[in-house]
Amino acid sequence: MGKGLLRVQTVAGNGTAALCGALITISDEHNQVLYELSTDVSGNAPDAELAAPDKWHTEDPYAPGPRYSVYNVSVRADGYITVIYSGVMIFDTSTSLLKVEMDPVVPGQENAAKHIHIGGHNLDPTEANMPPFPGVSLKVGSTGQNVRYVQGAINKLANTTPGLWKIVEDGIFGSGTRDAVLAFQRIFGLTVDGIVGINTWGKLMGEAYKTPGAPAIPPFPGADFRMGARGPNVLSVQRAINKLAPHYPGRLWILAEDGIFGVITRDAVYTFQNLFGLPISGVVNQATWIRLMQASA
Numbered sequence: 001m002g003k004g005l006l007r008v009q010t011v012a013g014n015g016t017a018a019l020c021g022a023l024i025t026i027s028d029e030h031n032q033v034l035y036e037l038s039t040d041v042s043g044n045a046p047d048a049e050l051a052a053p054d055k056w057h058t059e060d061p062y063a064p065g066p067r068y069s070v071y072n073v074s075v076r077a078d079g080y081i082t083v084i085y086s087g088v089m090i091f092d093t094s095t096s097l098l099k100v101e102m103d104p105v106v107p108g109q110e111n112a113a114k115h116i117h118i119g120g121h122n123l124d125p126t127e128a129n130m131p132p133f134p135g136v137s138l139k140v141g142s143t144g145q146n147v148r149y150v151q152g153a154i155n156k157l158a159n160t161t162p163g164l165w166k167i168v169e170d171g172i173f174g175s176g177t178r179d180a181v182l183a184f185q186r187i188f189g190l191t192v193d194g195i196v197g198i199n200t201w202g203k204l205m206g207e208a209y210k211t212p213g214a215p216a217i218p219p220f221p222g223a224d225f226r227m228g229a230r231g232p233n234v235l236s237v238q239r240a241i242n243k244l245a246p247h248y249p250g251r252l253w254i255l256a257e258d259g260i261f262g263v264i265t266r267d268a269v270y271t272f273q274n275l276f277g278l279p280i281s282g283v284v285n286q287a288t289w290i291r292l293m294q295a296s297a
Contacts (some may be wrong), residue, residue, distance in 0.1 A: 002092025018043030
């Protein structure tokens, strides 16, 4: 089991003033209270560490079971309407940001509560892997796992959407990612600004995760392999890299498809791992195999 972080930020209803002293209660699916926190003068509560399925499980579309854990969060503050969230999704090694806008209590609503469902068990199977909006817009200069989610979604749609192309999944929002986001926004009738706000995120992830028929990939051979290895599994790696190479000119190159894991194949594996945000080892382990076969499918 992995661990992710939940960061709760509270603001007054107009969204401009931080709300200090709000009480944050985090509970699991069985309503067992795990944390009781309060916000500071900046409106932020301390990060809560929560259990989540391991990252490798989350990123493997063929792994059984949930890709994330879900929690309930209630937010209370004197003079404001209580907000209760269900289905808050937590991913391993990621920080989920929950920004809560608190509305002032009006006469007659002293005991009112606002209930908001974010995600969780009522998602259909194709949407169950969909990462939640991180709470802040992503743009040129942004980095991290949420940028990788954007890059991965664009790459998935590039297989079926004319006018989109594959980009490097390095978790860095540079000009290449911005241009792909601009193209996506034009194609799908969104505001064309190159920024991934909540509307672009929702449309991008919704389109990517509902895209049917992800091609079957060959199963991992069961053991890591590296320089010196030979055989059909090495040949599969070489063919996969050769399919990707035209999308990454100057970065990946065409390999001899000879089934021999030599220096040149190792260097290509190094490069692939670097491009796709994997540990750079030159060894084809399960994570590298799955990502390579997905990207080249």
